[in-house]
Amino acid sequence: MNYEAVIGLEVHIQIKTHSKVFTRVAAGYGQPANTLTDPVVLALPGTLPVMNKAALDAIIKAGLLLGCEIAPVCKWDRKNYFYPDSPKNYQISQYDQPICLGGSVEIELPGPARNVMGEHKRIPLTRIHLEEDVGKLNHFATESLVDYNRAGTPLMEIVSDPAMHSADEAFAYLTSLRATMIYGGISDCDMEKGQLRCDANISIRPVGETKLGTKVELKNLNSISFVRDGIAHEIKRQIAVLERGGTLVQETRDYDGQTGASQSLRSKEMAHDYRYFPDPDLMPVKVDEAWQERLRAECPELPFPKQRRFAESYQLPYTLTSVLVWDRTLADFFESTVKLVGPAKAQAVGNWITNDLLRELGAAHLEIAASKVSPAHIAALIGLFDAGSVLTNAAKEIFIEMFATGDLPGAIADRRGLRAAPTDAGELEQWCRDAIAANAKAVAEFKAGKDSAINAFKGPVMKAAKGKADPKRVDAALRQLLATM
Amino acid sequence: MTMSSAPDLNIDHVAKLARLALTAEEKARFSQQLGDVLHHIEQLGKVDVTGVEPTAHAFPITNVWADDIARPGLTVETALRNAPAQRDNMIVVPKVVE
Structure with a gap:
């Protein structure tokens, strides 16, 4: 049976700001552990979040660059879960009113050869929302160490429709999305620094089927090449499972780019129940036409x-x-x-x-x-x-x-001494005359119709020019002189 | 006000989400109490809200923000002062792998 893959990507991109998204301590990468914290980042009692205007500008600009509709009103919600990367026990995110809706990413698929343009298409987007990044966990044998420097970094989540059908399309999508964000000055998108992270939802179905198959989420795809390899690997794995009569289970798998293999992660102990509710500490944001226009004027050509x-x-x-x-x-x-x-x-x-x-x-x-x-x-x-x-x-x-x-x-x-010689036409003409005068035999041959005889004059001319004469000019000058003889 | 627990309240699920280990007696008591709260809230469902726009906030205030100017945060010593255990300037927690 022939199968078709259906792929949707969730891409997290850190927005390049000076301070964090809901507090003003500095944001950044590569600082000593836990030096970019303040009472809000650590969720100390009594602290309140305050929105970063630059993060809003950046995500609206990202939306405009990708042709999204900017929501006239949006709000922030609390996504509740217990995990040590999130000291509040919730992450501030956007649930049902994201700031950007729809839009698309133009991609180019590989052409028939490297020097030939490939097919272009647009991958539709579902939404883009603004949330806070979480802290970083470093796992050891018996314990984990937590660094909150990353916690609170402004983070965009860009969700595509399940509209890609091959690893190449996913690769092209990420390449284009990344370039767009870098062009817009929104993020540096350095995957090694975690500034761009990608999860892929992958399912397969028989060609012609319209219902989606069981989806598998692939995590930890930490380079654009690993995304392509991981997706290609997962599509093959799913087809192999079905071909030998097995059934696919909805799960999260971890792809190891070094070994090229994936393994199932223990599924979370229960279906997600994040109990989203509006964050009472943050007021909604209204984006009017004038604000959009201001940012549109800053949008570069893509x-x-x-x-x-x-x-x-x-x-x-x-x-x-x-x-x-x-x-x-x-x-x-x-x-x-x-x-x-x-x-x-x-x-x-x-x-x-x-x-x-x-x-x-x-x-x-x-x-x-x-x-x-x-x-x-x-x-x-x-x-x-x-x-x-x-x-x-x-x-x-x-x-x-x-x-x-x-x-x-x-x-x-x-x-x-790299200038061409001669610097004036008179000198070249003199060299040519000298060369012709010194070789009557070649003149006769040339006149008799042997065109290659002209080469006999070129050696002496080039010698006189110390090799710096333009062969084309020498040829033209010789021909002109010979024609008059 | 005494009422029976709300039909859609699953105390086991709520306790699990909150990482609370409850005794049978506590489950019964909290079911009753939370049920009362839910019934109380349910009264809001009786209010006629025809023509009222849904809102997440009681006050019509929008666009509250600050300029993106970074300022110093806590020193690592202060930041970690409440940590029960620390190593290499990081907080030590039981091994968690999601």
């Missing part, structure tokens, strides 16, 4: 729309746009350079950035923001090249030195 615009406005191939648009700084760098040299030179700019600049940045382990090469450097180099002042190999050398020193290409060309 990678996919940017990619379409780059392809259209600059006639860039997919191989360039697919590299340029995923990093906002890189895309901005590209456009700043194009502004200096004109759109007709966009492809040259794209080539310099994606081949040379990224190569050097990668080798030096630098971010583009730390690059000594600015758009002005690349524009100047393209100018020199187009004027014939430097040839390809010299330009490549200049680029490397430019990257290392931050000097402008003209200065490097002069200092290193």
Whole structure:
């Protein structure tokens, strides 16, 4: 039988704020244990939560970027459970009135080849809500140690519809969602730091069936590649269970990215009964049009729309746009350079950035923001090249030195003797005349119709130019002179 | 006011959620008391609320917040002062794996 997988993802993303979501002690990663706490974080008696305005702005912006409807009114609820990661014995979350509803994430599936664009589609979202992160438990043989630094960090939960059907779609979804959040300045989405975490709900059903199968929740998928591998593994496991006549049970499984295997976690002792109720300590939030408009004005162009615009406005191939648009700084760098040299030179700019600049940045382990090469450097180099002042190999050398020193290409060309020769057309013509005069045999052969005889003159010309003449210009100059003989 | 316990009150479930081990005598007593509370609350169901918008709060106050300016919190010593056990500046709890 043929099976179809149905996948929904719950993605938790920490919002990048200075302070926590319901109190003003600093939020952050990598600090010594329990140094980011205050009486609210520790739920000491008498403390009250106060909403962080920046966290609200960020989640509304996230909703706008993903085309969500922003709820005109929303509220916060207490999700009650006992667990040492949550000192209040409840987590403040949003139950039945989330701040963002609907929306979608545009994804690109793998194309037939790396340099060919794949199919695009939109994965619909159910909701996005704002809650607080919980503390971190470190498990040892007989006890667990609790660090509350993470507790109270603003956290968005982004819930997709069960609308994905393969591990590749889930991978593409996370890639796009992550880029969107980074573009919007909402989160750095560093999975190693727990800033983006993903749980997957996976079920299978016979193709053509509309009812959902028994779902399994996959947890602890701590890299985007592990999400893809874990989902692929789970789909195979479920099909194997059904094929040998077994039945699937609703459970939570833990995927180990290192071993590529999953195991059932003990199910919680009873069905969840979180007894949600409105948090009386937090007032509802009303979001009006004006507030939305203010944030909409701050929303950047997202990678996919940017990619379409780059392809259209600059006639860039997919191989360039697919590299340029995923990093906002890189895309901005590209456009700043194009502004200096004109759109007709966009492809040259794209080539310099994606081949040379990224190569050097990668080798030096630098971010583009730390690059000594600015758009002005690349524009100047393209100018020199187009004027014939430097040839390809010299330009490549200049680029490397430019990257290392931050000097402008003209200065490097002069200092290193990398300018093309000759610097004026008269000199080239003289070299060509000398070469022709010295080889009457080749002249005769050429005149008799043997085109390759022209190569006999090129050696002496290049020698006179110390190898720095443009072969194309040399060829043209020789032909012009020979034609007049 | 004496009434029988509310029909939808499962005292075992409530006790389990609250991590309370109750004796049979306590279960009976608390069922009675909580039942009374629920019956009392049920009276609200008799109020005609036609045309009243549902609300989570009694006061029509919205958009209460503070700017995102971080300020110092507790030192780790102060933060852990109430912890029954600590190690490596963390609170020690019985091993819990969800």
